[in-house]
Structure formats: C-alpha cells, structure tokens
Amino acid sequence: MADSIAAISTSIGEAGIGIVRISGENSIDIGDLLFRGKSVKSLKESENRKLTYGHIIDPKDGEVIDEVLIVFMRKPHTYTRENMVEIYCHGGIISVKRILELILDNGARLAEPGEFTKRAFLNGRLDLSQAEAVIDIIRAKTDESFKVSLSQLEGSISNEVRRIREDILKMIAHIEASIDFPDEDIEQITYNELEKDSKAILRDIKRLLDTADRGRILRDGLNTVILGKPNVGKSSLLNAILRENRAIVTDIPGTTRDIIEEYVNIDGIPLKIIDTAGIRDTEDLVEKMGVDRAKDKVEKADLIIAVFDVSQDLTEDDHSIIDIIRGRRSIVLLNKSDLPRKWDKGYLNKLLPDYRMINTSVIEGVGIYELEQEIKNMFYAGDLEVESNVIITNMRHRDQLNKAYKNMKSGLEAILSNVPLDCIEVDIRNCWENLSAISGDAVGEDILDRIFSEFCIGK
Template sequence: MADTIAAISTAIGEAGIGIVRMSGKESLNIGSKVFKGNKIENLKDGRNRELLYGHIIDKSKDQIIDEVLIVYMKGPYTYTREDMVEIYCHGGIISVKKVLELLLNEGAKLAEPGEFTKRAFLNGRLDLSQAEAVIDIIRSKTDKSFQVSLDQLEGSLSKSIKEIRNILLEMIAHVEVSIDFPDEDIEEVAYEDLENSGRIVMEKIEALLNTAERGKILRYGLNTVILGKPNVGKSSLLNAILRENRAIVTDIPGTTRDIIEEYVNIDGIPLKIIDTAGIRDTEDLVEKIGVDRAKETVEKADLVIVVFDVSRELSEEDYHIIELIQDKKAIILLNKTDLPNKYDEKFLKELVRDKEIITTSMTTGLGIDILEKSIKNMFYSGEVEIFSDTVVTNIRHKNQLEKAYKNIADGLTAIKSYVPLDCIEVDLKNCWENLGEISGDTVGEDILDKIFSEFCIGK
C-alpha cells in the first residue's frame, strides 16, 4: 500500500459538486502541487481538517482547472487510516476528470474499485463484514435495507460473530488443555462443558441463519415475476404497482415481447418486479424468444404473480401456466372482474391448490392494495419490522454460517459419542475459521479481491 491512490468519488454527470479524493503518504505533497489558495496559498500551510478555498492549477501550463474547496486529513483518523485529501469541485464530467488527471500526472495512482474501503479494512478501521456493508448502503433500495446495512456497518454482525468465535476459542483451549494433561477427571469435565458450549454456539449460528431469507430480500429485492397469457393485464398490473405508465398497454396480444424489470418499495420490502411476455404458442420468432425467457425467469423467482382474465374461459395456455407455478410461491389474480365472468373459480382453486386468490380490476384499481398486503404477509408474517438487530443480508456470509453450522453439528455429535478430543478439535477449529472468513480474520487474498472488485471506483 505504498502508492498514493486517487479517484472520483461522486457519480459522473451533472451535479452541484463533484469530489475527487486521494489516500496515501504523498496526498499532502501532491495536493500542494496543484492547489493555490485564496487566503492560505499552500495546502501545507493549512491546518489538519481545515477546509480551504482556492483553485486547482496546472502549473506546467499556468492554467486554472477549477475553483474548489480542499481539505487535508491526517491519518490515522480518516476513512482509510492514511493521510487523505479531498477536493470539492464543480459538478459535471469535465471538471472532476481534469482534476483527477492532474493528480495522476503528479504521481498519484488511479484507485481500483473499492480500494479506499479495502485500505480501511487492511488498516484495521473496518472488519470485512463492515466493509461489505458499505456497498450495501450504496445499493439500498428501501429505508429498511439501508438501516440493516447501516447497523452492519456499525458492527452488529461483527459483534455477533466475535461472541461466537470467543466461545469457540474457549472450547478449543479447553480441548488443548485436556489433550496436554490427559487426566481422566479433566477429560470428563471437558466433554460435559464442551457439549453445553457447543449447543450455545449452534443456537447462535442458527439464529443468524434464520434471518438470512429476510436479509436476502432486503439486500437484493424480492424477485417477483408477473406471469400470464397475452392480454390478461400483466403490463397494467406492473403500471398499477409502480404508479406510473412504465409498460405499453394495448388490446393487441403479444405487446410485451421482452423482459421489463423495475424496482418498487412496498412498505420496506424492495420488489424487483419482472413483467414477462405472455405465455402462448406463437410463430413469431421474437415473441417466442420472449416466452422462453418468461419461463426461465419463473424458475429463479421468489414470488410469481399469476394473472388470469375472468372474462375468458380457461385455455391450454392457462393450464400450462398453472403447471409452471405448482412448486413456486405464487399469488393468483383474477383480473378484469369489471367484465362478465366466464371463470369457474371453484375449479381454479382445485387446480392451484393452497395458493391465495385475489380478485382484481386494473381498470378500477380493485385489489391492488390487497395484493400488496398479501406480499407483506407472505414474507414477513404480517410484520414488516426487522425482528433482530442483526440480519444476515450477504450470500457469502450465509454460506460461511452454513459451513460453520455443519462444523459445530459434527463437533457436537463427536462430543456426545466421546470421540477422542483431537478429532473434536478439528471440527471446532474449522467452525472458528469459517466464521473468521465473515469478519475477515481468516480470509484469503483471492476472496478479498473478489469482494472489493464489486465496489465502485472511488469508494
């Protein structure tokens, strides 16, 4: 980490301000080379954390690049725990780009994606789960997903993992003492104590895993597919949920030929809503591709909203759709109830088994509020509040917890069977190490590179 890195930290485009930041031991020197202040001319003459007004100047051309505010922050009390400089330029594409180019010409290195946060992790300011929470905050789509990510940044998950690892560390120490001093009384006490501690570890890991399904929804959104044959009201439903005319609505079947994706917030639940092409046999090549894609999205869906037109009798396409959703979480909408009813609802209930059926009319808005309430009930049992201070939102964290859970389960089985302690020690250490990959204590460089490559440049 000898290099001083620089990057644009704000989104490219028109805005009030744009921020260019540097981190590394040469930040102050490079900043001083390009800045000329109004009252305090040289950045080195300013105080730590003092905001200075002036201009960024390309001294080789004696050219003013932009009018700016600049601040020098001395490590270790910074985001990266290194010396940092932040330059507040006018927003837009040209200004920040020119300032960044000037810093690179003066010796800074262009930061890689997530490199500022990676340095914060490597320098001990954040553990790995906290660092990952940074990108979750940036990508949050609802207030609740933001709050969960913020809690994780503040260390809620880190604290839980640390508590579990400390219990495991005591267990490992107990085992090693018993191995080193193979006194019979000590060994009997060890097995009894290990079983009690192992149960506590298992319960704590299980409690975290139980939050993972809700956490996945909060982080990635509920993958919700709208399915039905052509012209039943799928696009109208999408527009009704979004409260805007996002999809084209006509009386012509097959209008939607490709996948339309939008995010919507329903009382804290982020829905990734996917409007699909109508399911039907067609000779139109483009529409057929859309139908095939629609079927593929159903396989990956967390929830399928199936729309039927009650003004038409059940058709072969309807029966095919019912087959597609038999093993999926699904809500059935009987749409166009403002028209004469030609459906046998009782017969349909037998076909879709235990799936909820809601009567709707996209023309009048009937049933949309019931649908939204049903979605909340299905995934939060009617409560949209988070039930725990710590929620597992990251798939990587969930995978490591599952590995750790298996380790401690195997360890408990061995303890109950009075397996030799050196064999039990292997399971306990594996559990400890798998949990350590969440906090970053035992993580490899390849995993770090993968995690931080998902960050945006400048963060």
C-alpha cells in the same frame, strides 16, 4: 499500498459540487502541486481536516482549472488510515474530470472500484463485514435496508461473530488442555461440557442464519415474478403497481418479449418486480426466448403473481401456468373481472387449493390495493419494523455461517459418539475459520478482489 490513488467520489452529472479524492503517502504533495490557496500557501501548513479556499491550477502553465475548497486529512484518522486530500469543486462533468486528470498526471494512479474501502480494511480500520456494509449502504433502496447496513458498518455482525468465535476458542482451549493432561475423569467432564458448548454455539449460529431470508429480501428486494399466458394483463399490472407507464401494453398477444425488472417500495417492502413474456407454445424465435427467460426467472422467485383472464375460458397455456406455480409461493389474480365472466374462483380453487385469489380489474384499478396488502401480509405478518439490527443480508456471510453450522454439527456428532478429542478439534477449528472469514481474518486475495470489484469507483 505505497502508491497514491485518486478518483471522483461523487456521481458524474449535473450537480452543485463534485468531490475528487486522493489517498496515499504523497497525496499531500500532489495537492500542493495543484492548489493555490488564498491565505494558506501550502497544505502541509493547513490545519488538519479544515477546509481551505483557493484554486486548482495546472502546474505546467498556471491555467486556473476551478475554484475549490480543499481539505487535507492527516493519517491515521482518515477513512483509509492514509494521508488523504479531498477537493470540492463545481459539479458537472468537466471540472471533476480535469482535476482528476491533473492528479493522475502528477503522481497518483486511478483507484480501482472500492479501493479506498479496501485500504481501510487492509489498514485495519474496518473488518470485512463492515467494508461490505459500505456498498450496501450506497445501494440501499429502502429505509430499512439502509438502517440494517448502517448497523453492520457500525459492527453489529462483527460483534456478534466475534462473540461466537470467542466461545469457540474457549472450546478449543478446553480440548487442548484435556489432550495435554489426559485423565479419565477430566475427559468425561470435557465431553459433557463440549456437548453443552457446541449446542449453544449451534443455537447462536442458527439464530443468525434464521434472519438471512428476510435479510436478503431487505437488501435485494422481494423477487416477484408476474406470470401468465399472453394478453392477460401482466404488463398492465406492472404499470399499475409502479404507477407509471413503464411497459408497453397492447391487445396483441405476445407484446412483451423480454424481461422487465423494476424496483418498487410497498409500505417499506422492497419489491423487485419482474414482468415477463406471456407463456405459450410459440414458433416465433424471439418470443420463444422470452418465454424461456420467464421460466428461468420463476426458478429464483420469492413470489409469483399468476395472472388469469376470467373473461376467457382457461386454455392449455393457463394449465401450464397452474403447473408451474403449484408448490410455489404465489398469489393468483383473476383479472379482467370488469368483463363478463366465463368462470370464477371456485373453479380454479379446485385446481389450486390453498392459494390466495384476488379478483382484479387492472384497467379499472380494482384489486391492486388488496394485492399489495396480501404481499405485505405474506412476508411480514403486517409488521416490517426491523426489531433486531443483527440481520444477515449478505449472501457471503450466509454461506460462511452455513459452513460453520455444518462443521459444528459434525463436531457435536463426534462428541456424542466419544470420538477422540483431537478429531473433534478439527471440526471445531473449521467452524472457527468459517466464521473468521466473515470478518476477513482468513480470506484470500481472490475473494477480496471479488468483493471490492462490486464497489463503485471513488469509495
């Protein structure tokens, strides 16, 4: 980490200001090479963390690049814990790019995605779960997911995991003491206590794991797939929910051929809504690929909205939809209810008992509100306020918690069958390590690379 890194931290496009950032030991020297202040001659003399007015110039020929504000932040009280310089120039494409190029020509290299945050982690300012929360904050699509991510950045997960890890360490210390000073009586006490402790730890891990389903939905949106045979009104429904003409709608069956994914917020519930190609047996190659994609999406769906056309008799294609949704979390729409009906709820109810069915006429806007309310009720029993801020939203954390749970469970089984203490210790240590990976105390370079490569450049 000896080199200095630089990147544009604001998004590229028309904007009031743009920010270019440098981090590293010689960021201050680079800043001084490029900056001509009005009153401050050198950044080194400038007051720590105080904005200074002046110009960025090309040191080769003195050409003025832009009028800026600049700030020098002395280590270690900075985002990366290194010396940092931030330049606030005019927004837009040109100024930020030229300033970045000058910085790169004068001693810094272009930062990799997430590299500022990676340095913050490597320098001990954030633990890994906090660093991961940073990208979730940037990507948050609803107030709730933002709130949860912010609390993770402030350490909600770290604190909870640290507490559990301390309890595990106590168990390990207890085991080692008993191994070192063996005595039959003490050993029996040890087994009883280990049983109690491991059960408590299992409960704690389980409590966190139980939040993961909801956490994933908060973070990524409820994966909702609109499914039905061609021409039943799927794309019309997508447009109605989005309240815009996003997808092409025609009366030609087979209009939608690819997957269309959009985000929408229904009373705070983030929905990733996916319109699909109408399911049918077809010889058309492109349409067939669309149908396969639709079926793929079903596998990962949290919710299926199955659309049927009540103005037409049910066909074999409808029956294949019925087969697909059986046993899955679905809401059934009886669409085109403005037209004369060929059948009604009762008929479909026999085939799909216990499914919520709603009469809709997407074209007239009937039933959309009921659908939205139903989605809300299904997932949050009407209440989406986040009561607890310790919610697992990150799948890596969930995986680690799952592993930790399994290891502690196998430890408990070993305790209950009076397996020798040193064998029990192995499971418990594994559990401890699984949890350590959440805060990043025991993760390899490859995992770090993967995590930070998902970041945007400049963060």
